[in-house]
Amino acid sequence: MKPIIETKSLSKWYGNVLGLSDVTLQIEPGIVGILGPNGAGKSTFLKLITGQIKPNIGIVRVKGQKVRNNYHLFSIIGFCPERDFFYEEMTGWQFIISLLKLHHFSPSEIESRAQKALEIVELVEDKDRVIRSYSRGMRQRLKVAQAIAHDPEIIVLDEPLSGLDPLGRRKIIHLIKSYKGEGRTIIVSSHVLPEIEAMTKRIILIHQGKIFAQGDIHYIRDLIDTHPHIISIKCSDARMLASKFIHQDYVLKVHFSSSNDSLLIETNNRDKLFSLLPSLFIENKIEVDEITSPDDNLQAVFDYLVGK
Amino acid sequence: MIQKNTGKLSFFLSSVKNVYSIFLFMGRRAKKTKIFFLLSFLPVVIAFIIKFNQIFSGRGNVRGIYIFSNLIIVFYLQFLILILALFFGTSVGSEEIEGQTLTYLTTRPIPKSAIILGKYSAYTTLVIIMMAVGVLLSFFILNLNNLGRFSLYKILVRDVVVLALGIICYTAFFTFIGTFLKKSILVGLVFSFGWENVIQYFPGSTQRFSIVHYLKSLLPVPRTGRFSFLMFRLEPSPDGLAIFMLFLITAIFLSLACFLFSYKEYILED
Incomplete structure (x- = not known):
């Protein structure tokens, strides 16, 4: 053309x-x-x-x-x-x-x-x-x-x-x-x-x-999609939630906040993690206050892609 | 399909006409126009006060046409047309750049010079109307007792034409300044009340480097009276030369403005 x-x-x-x-x-x-x-x-x-x-x-x-x-x-x-x-x-x-x-x-x-x-x-x-x-x-x-x-x-x-x-x-x-x-x-x-x-x-x-x-x-x-994503979850029992997916190979790191009411998860497969989360919340009766993705913006993706 | 109209004068004139009609409409409604329209009524107020004073003080010995002629020189020629031309002329280019609306005009199938000429014509029309309304009202107020005298109307028409020529010429100059410089108002003020007000009193040929020299050359010279100093050292040019020079200055600065606007790169700032 x-x-x-x-x-x-x-x-x-x-x-x-x-x-x-x-x-x-x-x-x-x-x-x-x-x-x-x-x-x-x-x-x-x-x-x-x-x-x-x-x-x-x-x-x-x-x-x-x-x-x-x-x-x-x-x-x-x-x-x-x-x-x-x-x-x-x-x-x-x-x-x-x-x-x-x-x-x-x-x-x-x-x-x-x-x-x-x-x-x-x-x-x-x-x-x-x-x-x-x-x-x-x-x-x-x-x-x-x-x-x-x-x-x-x-x-x-x-x-x-x-x-x-x-x-x-x-x-x-x-x-x-x-x-x-x-x-x-x-x-x-x-x-x-x-x-x-x-x-x-x-x-x-x-x-x-x-x-x-x-x-x-x-x-x-x-x-x-190969870019490691960070997901922040604020919930009633952060440590218990962490214990449920820590063994997943697509979870790379987990950090807890000082107040223990939220955790930061670093993953290289956001879609898989998101598909797992609802069942974990229901099965373990975890109350969720907030799920955010602090680095879910194009600048972060570009920084990753250009190797910063 | 791309419309190709290269070389067609009618296409260019039609572009100018379209820009003219848009900005005449917009200019009429602009806040700036309303403010300057009020300013152009200042001489009318002055004329009214003078007339009121003449009637009620009983000292009506000064002829209305004499006061009118001085009003034209003192207020209109040396101040009002400069201010009006400065603010409207510089805004032809600068308001599009500062207002960041330039993009809407320059992404249309019209030559950039048509934008300048169309806006210039629209703003010049507005300024001439503003000036003419004030002059006419001042004239009628000051000559209330002599409105039947035909010779007075000849003076009125001449004064309006000279002021209109001044507006045409000054607005062209300030249009150029507005497309050329960022701080065009400041430069315009220095030109108007510095250069124009000083150079016109220089002896010999130097005064011919001011626009006001050619305008004053077209007006009768009041050699006596309170405001005769304003014609101090005027060595008038012949009428034909004065008119030719005014049109030449207009043509030169409009051409420069069109050229600059077409080829200069305007970066619209955040």
Whole structure:
């Protein structure tokens, strides 16, 4: 398949700070997830491929054309920025209408497209409210609406799920997935693995400005699953609970808290441990107050993968 | 499909027109516009106080048109149009960068220069309207007794046109400053009340390096009276040259602003 977006040796510095380093990749139609912890270079990459900033080294091509100062390309690109900034005094409707005007559609087409975009993100009822009064989730959905209103072929969404409640998140995920079969190219960034996982299997891992891995999500999952996880359990009898799974080969370490009411378990097979826990609680009549995973974040996984 | 419209002047003008209509609409509702609209009413209040004083003190010997002409030079030419042009001109570029809304405009199929020209035109229109409303009201209040005199209206039209030219020129300059510098307001204040207010009184050709010199050249010179010092050492340029220079300065700074905005990289900060 012919790549839609190509980058070669793409590098970007902000003064002495490295934004992106030597990124060479090709993105084909479909949904691609850009995954990385905060500050990894995801937004820099998305800004470079949409021509908003200049690379220090390297080239970016979208459909074989240079992207910076090539405004014609934006008739087929929709961009949803990560930052939460708007023309606050406008209503949601005025905001979408104004941006659609810049696409040179006819007045009737502008209205119908704005209506459709707001329907998709379920903001029709609130379209006449000023943006200043919108909740975080509504603002996020409005950003997505302006990115899709002109029906672009390439949709670039920078952290589109941040600030959304679970229902809103599910709707946006559903919307993004619905575009998959239409031959579009959708690039979505996130620092939350399950969010990306819910949308696509093709992911690019970015860490410290570099492409750390790319490919099928199962490959990344396999890497991540070998990462020793720490699970914290606060319960009525921590020592008894520990005695029940200490002999399991996937349990590597157990620590007790000084107050003896919680324990930290280090395991290299989180799924097996989680499947065992409910029966142990019931059989031994252990009351559970809290189960958390202190290192269950992407940064910890990346730190493990890069061998820190 | 990518819409290719390269070289089509009509596409560019249509882009400018679309940006213009968006920002004229937004500018009308902006808090900044409301505040500056109130400020532009200050001379109207002054005119009203003067007229009120004339009527009730019985000392109405000073002609209304004389006070009006001084008001134009003292308040409008040396202060108000500079302030309005400074705050609206610098915001053409800087409010998009500081407000981090630049992304919404630069990811549209329009040339970046159309963004600058459209916003510049919208804000210039707003500022001219603000100025014109104040000038008209001041004129009518101060010349309440002579509204039937046709010659007064010629003065009014000339003054409004000169002030409008000043706004067009200053706003272009400040638009450039706003796209070029981070601390554009500070630099603009130094230019407005430093450079412009000092250099115009230099003898010889030096005063031609100020915009106000060309504006003053288009106004009649009050050689006598309380405010004649404001025309001190003015060596006026011919009307044609003054108008040409004002348009040339406008064209140069707008072109520079468009060029910078198109090629400069704006990093939106956290």
